[in-house]
Amino acid sequence: MKVTIMSKRNVHVAIVGGGMGGLAAALALFRRGISVAVYEQSSVLKEIGAGLFVYPNSLRQLERLGVGDALARVGAKVGSGSEYYRMDGAVVGKILITDSSGWNGLYGMHRADILNVLAEALPSSAIHTGHRCIGFIQDNAGAQLFFENGNVAHADVVIAADGINSVLQKYVVEPSAPEYAGCRAYRGVLPAEALPDWRREAHQVWMGDGKHFMVFPLRRGELLNYVGFVPTTNETAESWSAVGDRDELAASFSGWDTRVTRLLDEVQTCFWWGLYDRKPLDRWVNGRLALLGDAAHPMLPHLGQGANQAIEDGMALAVLLEGCPDNFSVEEALARYETLRRPRTAMVQAEARKNGLRYDSKYADLGERDREIANSALLRKDLYDYDVEQRANEMRRQDSVPT
Numbered sequence: 001m002k003v004t005i006m007s008k009r010n011v012h013v014a015i016v017g018g019g020m021g022g023l024a025a026a027l028a029l030f031r032r033g034i035s036v037a038v039y040e041q042s043s044v045l046k047e048i049g050a051g052l053f054v055y056p057n058s059l060r061q062l063e064r065l066g067v068g069d070a071l072a073r074v075g076a077k078v079g080s081g082s083e084y085y086r087m088d089g090a091v092v093g094k095i096l097i098t099d100s101s102g103w104n105g106l107y108g109m110h111r112a113d114i115l116n117v118l119a120e121a122l123p124s125s126a127i128h129t130g131h132r133c134i135g136f137i138q139d140n141a142g143a144q145l146f147f148e149n150g151n152v153a154h155a156d157v158v159i160a161a162d163g164i165n166s167v168l169q170k171y172v173v174e175p176s177a178p179e180y181a182g183c184r185a186y187r188g189v190l191p192a193e194a195l196p197d198w199r200r201e202a203h204q205v206w207m208g209d210g211k212h213f214m215v216f217p218l219r220r221g222e223l224l225n226y227v228g229f230v231p232t233t234n235e236t237a238e239s240w241s242a243v244g245d246r247d248e249l250a251a252s253f254s255g256w257d258t259r260v261t262r263l264l265d266e267v268q269t270c271f272w273w274g275l276y277d278r279k280p281l282d283r284w285v286n287g288r289l290a291l292l293g294d295a296a297h298p299m300l301p302h303l304g305q306g307a308n309q310a311i312e313d314g315m316a317l318a319v320l321l322e323g324c325p326d327n328f329s330v331e332e333a334l335a336r337y338e339t340l341r342r343p344r345t346a347m348v349q350a351e352a353r354k355n356g357l358r359y360d361s362k363y364a365d366l367g368e369r370d371r372e373i374a375n376s377a378l379l380r381k382d383l384y385d386y387d388v389e390q391r392a393n394e395m396r397r398q399d400s401v402p403t
């Protein structure tokens, strides 16, 4: 349905999903004085024990949103000793840990820590837990969201930040299932004191035949986050909380570099996660409804950019919606958002797939893989240098949506 939206003052935005993407978008909107409410299905905001990278491209935005100091208190700087290895420990090359200016804006973060920082920066009245969205309608006057608990919310704009299995995505594109990558990630954290000789600041990646293993620090370096990527024929659920088999994990990396096997000796329990992504969607917006984060562009984790891209999405939305209604209508703001964000995230989705092939050594000539790994520093540099706020401001100044 084509919805014509009249410009009006005091745009109110409803965000479905209180994960990293939803909360970062809420904070970006809130900081620009835009009225926002988040609706999260869980009864409390929570993330389980696992880590992710915050890279310069999103840390730059988060600092502008005023949470830089709070993140610095809970993050672990990732820096010296960051390297790629073959499975036997032979060094392949260094991992880029700065943007072009030399800024080491790179943290290993516990997911719970970054979620708490974002939630605490928002007024508690803006977050509505226990709200599982089950339906959506829109017309020229506004949009409505329907929740399992019987509540109904009204908004001028609805942001679907409800993850890879988004319930709102079907209001924008034909329903389709995410694609299984044939790979399972075993993940967990260890106290760093369990491995006193470990390089505390390092992001380290071991690349073997069809598998790879990585370690990086979390929480001021007090924890080590490990992830082992192993091929499977059985689909594994896409879940942060499914308990994995630590013996299977250890067996998968038996005979690898002793740094890997020594770490795995310390593992008592782990989680596992099936890897899924999608090909880029044809569109992200329908009238007042826009997709964000994994609902728009789920990607494989082989560049560590999923949440980083979701944070960029939120900043772009806030800049463009701030242009309403003086510069353009809500519908046009969302069209500009899609125009700005879709090509960049499609590129990252494709590059994450390619990087997975490198990490899993799917090459007849490993020398070629090693050269590509060295060249991938150029891609990382471009990713890290990107300033979404600046790009969104440029897009906002355009007379019409570029085609």
Ligand SMILES: Cc1cc2nc3c(=O)[nH]c(=O)nc-3n(C[C@H](O)[C@H](O)[C@H](O)COP(=O)(O)OP(=O)(O)OC[C@H]3O[C@@H](n4cnc5c(N)ncnc54)[C@H](O)[C@@H]3O)c2cc1C
Residues within 6 Å of the ligand: 016, 017, 018, 019, 020, 021, 022, 039, 040, 041, 042, 051, 052, 053, 054, 131, 132, 133, 134, 161, 162, 163, 164, 166, 167, 185, 187, 227, 273, 275, 292, 293, 294, 295, 299, 301, 303, 304, 305, 306, 307, 308, 309, 310
């Ligand atoms: C092994 C692994 C490692 C990764 N490492 C990194 C990394 O280093 N760096 C990085 O940037 N990314 C990483 N990612 C990707 C990252 O985790 C995701 O891209 C990111 O969490 C997406 O955020 P989101 O807010 O879009 O979705 P989610 O985090 O999935 O949040 C969606 C939220 O919506 C809620 N929800 C769902 N349905 C409804 C509904 N109907 N009503 C209300 N609420 C609903 C959910 O409860 C949830 O809180 C990794 C992923 C994997 C698998």
